[in-house]
Every structure is written in C-alpha cells, then in structure tokens.
Amino acid sequence: MKEIRLNNEEIEKIATFIENHSIPSKESDLKQKTEDKRLERLKKGEIIIKKKYLVDMLQLTNKKSSIQTLPLLTVLLQAKENNLNFQWTNIDVSIEANKTIIGSGDYALCVPKKQLGEAVASLEDENIKLNFDTEKMKLDISDKNTLISIRECLKSEEFPLLPEKIEGESVNIQSSVLRKGIQKVLFAMSTEKYSEYLQGVNITFSEDKIEFVATARKQLAIWSFPQINNYQFSLFLSSGEIKILLLLLKMYKENEIVLTKSKDYVQLVLEDIRETFHLENSEFPNYQTALNMYREEYSNVILSKKQFIDSLKVISKIKAPSDFAFSNNQLIIRNENEGNVIQRKLQFNSHENIN
DSSP: OOOOOOOHHHHHHHHHHHHHHOOOSSHHHHHHHHHHHHHHTOOTTEEEEEHHHHHHHHHTTOSOOSOOOGGGGEEEEEEESSEEEEEEEOSSEEEEEEEEOBOOOEEEEEEEHHHHHHHHHHOOSSEEEEEEETTTTEEEEEOSSOEEEEOSOBOGGGSOOOOOSOOSEEEEEEHHHHHHHHHHHGGGSOOOTTOGGGSEEEEEEOSSEEEEEEEOSSOEEEEEEEOOOSSOEEEEEEHHHHHHHHHHHHHSTTOEEEEEEOSSEEEEEETTEEEEEEOOSOOOOOHHHHHHHHGGGOOOOBOOHHHHHHHHHHHTTSOSOOEEEEETTEEEEEEEETTEEEEEEEEOBOSSOOO
16 A cells, blocks of 8 residues: 655645535535526626516516507516516506516616517526617527527616505505405406496405405495404405406415505505506495495395305206295295296295395
C-alpha cells in the first residue's frame, strides 16, 4: 500500500473539485441546481414564473366585454423587483394580482389575451420563462423545449387605469361562506332578457347576518348566514360578475376576504388578488315587503328532502307547469299535459293550517 502525502493547498483543491462535481443526493437538490443555473443565464428582460399562476389568472378573464377595443382584449404584465403584476379589465370587472418571480428588472407590456392563453397552455414545464422586448413590442414565452413569440403587444401606457384601493364600508367574510351563499340561491336568478335588474344575486350585510337573495318574480330564494358586521349595506352582483367571482372563490376556498363598498364600486381583497366590480344604479326589488304581505297566509311545512326531490324528478317526465296542493297533511304535486297525468303525494308535519 503506497502512502500519498498532500499539502493543505492540494487538499483544498480536491475538496473544491468534489463539491462542484458531486452528484446531488436528492431530486430536490438537482432541481435547485438546475434552477440556479437557469437564473444565472437570465438575460435582460427575462423572468421565470410558475405556469399555474398564469393559467389561473387567465381563467378569470374569460368574461367578454361589450366594448371590443384593443386594450380591453389584452392583459397588462408588469415585472418589477421580483414581482409580476397582472391586470385585466372588461370595464365592468377588473382584476389585479401580484406573484413572486425569479428575475429582476422593470418591464411592462400589454399582451393579447387570446394569444397569451394559447401560448401558456401549450407549454409543459411547471416553470416558464417570459422575455419582455419593449423595443420590438413582443413577448417571448418558453420552457425547456418550446419557444413562442407574441408580437404586436401594446405599450403599458395604453392599458386602462384600474380602480385603486377604494374607501368605503368594509366587512370581512370567509370565501367559503360567500361561495356557498351565492350557490344556494343562484338557481332562482332571472334569465329573462328584459329583467336585467334581476339577473344576479343581492347580498345584504345586516347587524347579525349576511343574506343572499335571488328571484325571477315567480320564485324567490333566500339563504342567511349568522355573522356580526360593523357596517350594514346591500350590493347587487350581476350574473356576469357572479361567474367571475365564483371562479376566484373556487381557487381560494378557505380565505378571509375584505369586502369594501363605495358609491360606484365593490372591491374584494384576498391574499395577492384584488377584484373590483362596477355597481349598477338599478335597485333590487324590496322582497321583504312582498314577503310580509303574504306571511299570514303561509305556514312552515316539514318534508323529507329526498322524497321531495324524487317526486319532482318523477313528475318532470311530463313537460308542464306543476300544480301544488295541500290537503290533510299531504302535499300533492301534479303535472298534466295532453291527457297525460302524473301525481305524487307527500306526507308533511305542520303546526298551522295551510290557507
């Protein structure tokens, strides 16, 4: 066995070589080294961001605007100080979000929304690279295997100014409660062309509860959730606004929302997203007055939920308006059309007579 003597300088060189050429012990170490090398190669105008973030944000922008001007068909991307600011609006609704990125610099472009969505969807990697070229007005999007160039972008100055953080009456609400309340009453919302003031959901914050209401004249749905509120006010969100809001609430299922209402806007802030809706001038009908007029003619009836739903499914086989009648602690549901009749009887419990 031959003995080899090394001085301190030689030992240091060997240790450095081993450190630089060692095989990572874990897959995460390999990914980190790959990411570090990728960051070192970033050029001016380049950033790296998670693909899922762009996919989620673009999903919220699917609501079309009736005003088809060019800036409204784009999204504004602003990269500054390790942050990407994403903005979109269709005049009635605006969304602003911020996400951490890899890279630095100060770049901004208005990017055609449709082309950006198609480009992002075609990439496969978890992290993607954006390259801002503000001279040629283009954005390059790439992963390891694919490079897509989006040309004819606009200057950031051409993008409409979005509402800043508004001042007004504010309440806190859990995203899960807001989502559940909307979904509970949505079926009763009007879809009639000439009833726009009923095509949505009315939300009222009173001293001790939050009340969600939707109606189409012939039907009315109300769902309440107990909650102490510092401010009392109502707001009406249209069907288009509801659609966008439900997408956002699906992404953020258990988050606290700060909801603020001013004269012209209602704004929701949760985590890194700010969503603003423009309020319409029309007022929601005073449903409480109508309820109080007929309250004495009704009483509470307790039915089996399963039996009631099953009965509705059976009688719906005949396409006709359903008749409901009460007799001897029974609810009778009947459909009749062209001589064909389907009738179902359900037992119920009630402490008062049905008029």
